[in-house]
Amino acid sequence: MALVIVDMINPLDFRGGAAVLPRALAAARRIDRLKQRLKAGGNPVVYANDNFTKWRMGFNEIVAICANGSRGADIARLLAPEPDDHFVLKPKHSAFFEAPLETLLAKLKTRRLVITGLATDGCVLATAMDAHMREYEVHVPRDCVAAASDARTTRALELMKTAMDVDVRASRYVQP
Amino acid sequence: MALVIVDMINPLDFRGGAAVLPRALAAARRIDRLKQRLKAGGNPVVYANDNFTKWRMGFNEIVAICANGSRGADIARLLAPEPDDHFVLKPKHSAFFEAPLETLLAKLKTRRLVITGLATDGCVLATAMDAHMREYEVHVPRDCVAAASDARTTRALELMKTAMDVDVRASRYVQP
Amino acid sequence: MALVIVDMINPLDFRGGAAVLPRALAAARRIDRLKQRLKAGGNPVVYANDNFTKWRMGFNEIVAICANGSRGADIARLLAPEPDDHFVLKPKHSAFFEAPLETLLAKLKTRRLVITGLATDGCVLATAMDAHMREYEVHVPRDCVAAASDARTTRALELMKTAMDVDVRASRYVQP
Amino acid sequence: MALVIVDMINPLDFRGGAAVLPRALAAARRIDRLKQRLKAGGNPVVYANDNFTKWRMGFNEIVAICANGSRGADIARLLAPEPDDHFVLKPKHSAFFEAPLETLLAKLKTRRLVITGLATDGCVLATAMDAHMREYEVHVPRDCVAAASDARTTRALELMKTAMDVDVRASRYVQP
Secondary structure, three states, X not given: XXXXXXXXXXXXXXXXXXXXXXXXXXXXXHHHHHHHHHHHOOOOEEEEEEXXXXXXXXXXXXXXXXXXXXXXXXHHHHOOOOOOOEEEEEOOOOOOOOOOHHHHHHHHOOOXXXXXXXXHHHHHHXXXXXXXXXXXXXXXXXXXXXXXXXXXXXXXXXHHHHHHOOEOOOHHHOOO | OEEEEXXXXXXXXXXXXXXHHHXXXXXXXXXXXXXXXXXXXXXXXXXXXXXXXXXXXXXXXXXXXXXXXXXXXXXXXXXXXXXXXXXXXEOOOOOOOOOOHHHHHXXXXXXXXEEEEEOHHHHHHHHHHHHHHOOOXXXXXXXXXXXXXXXXXXXXXXXXHHXXXXXXXXXXXXXX | OEEEEEOOOOOOOOOOHHHHHHHHHHHHHHHHHHHHHHHHOOOOEEEXXXXXXXXXXXXXXXHHHHHOOOOOHHHHHHOOOOOOOEEEEEOOOOOOOOOOHHHHHHHOOOOXXXXXXXXXXXXXXXXXXXXXXXXXXXXXXXXXXXXXXXXXXXXXXXXXXXXXXXXXXXXXXOOO | OEXXXXXXXXXXXXXXHHHHHHHHHHHHHHHHHHHHHHHHOOOOEEEEEEOOOOOOOXXXXXXXXXXXXXOOHHHHXXXXXXXOOEEEEEOOOOOXXXXXXXXXXXXXXXOEEEXXXXXXXXXXXXXXXXXXXXXXXXXXXXXXXXXXXXXXXXHHHHHHHHHHOOEOOOHHHOOO
């Protein structure tokens, strides 16, 4: 089982970012706890992060920028990647699109994904949909995702559960 | 502008198919009208259809099977492809996944898609998401899609409108 | 192990098709023998065939057209697919590009491919390269491929062997 | 027109790396000249580089490692990316596979690629093949590529020219 953290390293400087912030921060705390629990059991962690069209930057540089003075600084510091975490930079919503997630997951020998992060109805949904099409087993814990409003998160979770058989129970039900 | 008709050639023999039928039939009538209007203006039509894991069958054979005695027979007859229509067979939800839609659209020289068919929260959503990531302009007319319930269609349309800037106005607003 | 037959159902009406014909016919006889041997052992066969930009046609229609009066008719009749064979239509050179080969191979539960057909330095090479990148084990038996000249086949085989670790020994060395 | 530089930032620590070194260094000098000429004309440069399964590293870190004490240090210093150059990290041979090259090229609004680097019969060939399938116009200047032997470079160039209509004339014929 791999924990995928989508776009949590984020300046949150887009339109609506202020509304996302408190929800993302609450999700970040749960993701952090889940991350520690899963890593203690030997499960790998993959940051799947937007490159923010910073085509010349690596992930560490993006982390540094976000952690210093951006709206998302608290989250970037809380969820700062550790040396044994992996990452993939993605140019668009889905972490499977023009990004090396599939090759990485093959190396990690896992077909089970816990997808967390933001936005629930954007990059999380796109990544879950692509995982579902590739026949990965998908869990999107409802307390580890965020969007611009709770209604948007609820809508996306209901859709994933109903149309894609995604497990959307809270993170305490994640069983590695 | 290309009209994409997703999975309307369909035996509807899956769990929940009976609930989809009346909604799909209503959508089929609107898709048919939209199809005639768009074709009169010279716009191409692409059937993007599941192969139903019938790996040995072509689209015409799938049309023939669906049109004869299946639950989806009325729809398959109403929307039977004409000689100048195109099709792509897809193995999974999105018409962009392991299917030649992108190469076909390049040949048709269009970046604008009207995506119709079913299910709104399944293959239509997956296709719209993939089109959005590839920066096509997307219109999903709300009266030309169907799902197992009206609530599921509404939920998926709201999500596409809110999170992906998809135009979800009814088919009469489709302007080629 | 799956036997992949690339573009052997072919009108051979392209520039250079006359030069390909005798080589393709010789390869077809060996592919046919290999096919019978592998099928006797329960190994699946996948035709990966160009759609020849006939976007409205299924594989059976393409077989019928090629088998009747085209330059490739003898080959199409010799290698006519049987009811339990599979096929994927591809829009470009590689059978992995915008075609459902990967999903089909997952269903067939195989990671070992024997790639045959034509042209050795075109679609066979592209398919072998894509299989190699996806970490399939690849065998391209040197007596089961053809190109516009023997030199072109030799060059492509040498490249595959040297740069991609492809097994290029003759078909009698194929061990399911 | 975009200049694509494949895997030139490279520790050359693989089997055969010593044989590649002098050829790669000669190619690097020509690539550098071509790069300056093309940039002077406003053409973008894209480094498409292996991540060497260093899944936690960005491109700048890879450049730093290669430039300090590796077998490829001279090349990495000569071709060190400038602040306005772009890069994509790729997990496998082709720069189009699980990497954001296509989205980047769309942003750069170019359909013409000059592909350089190494190895001619490996990542350069795979990238050229994928570009060809996506209908980019491709030039692989024969003096700007390298492999483990001159014979391997010649073989791959002949194949690209013959089977894929790639322009393989020397870099002085590259016309932006």
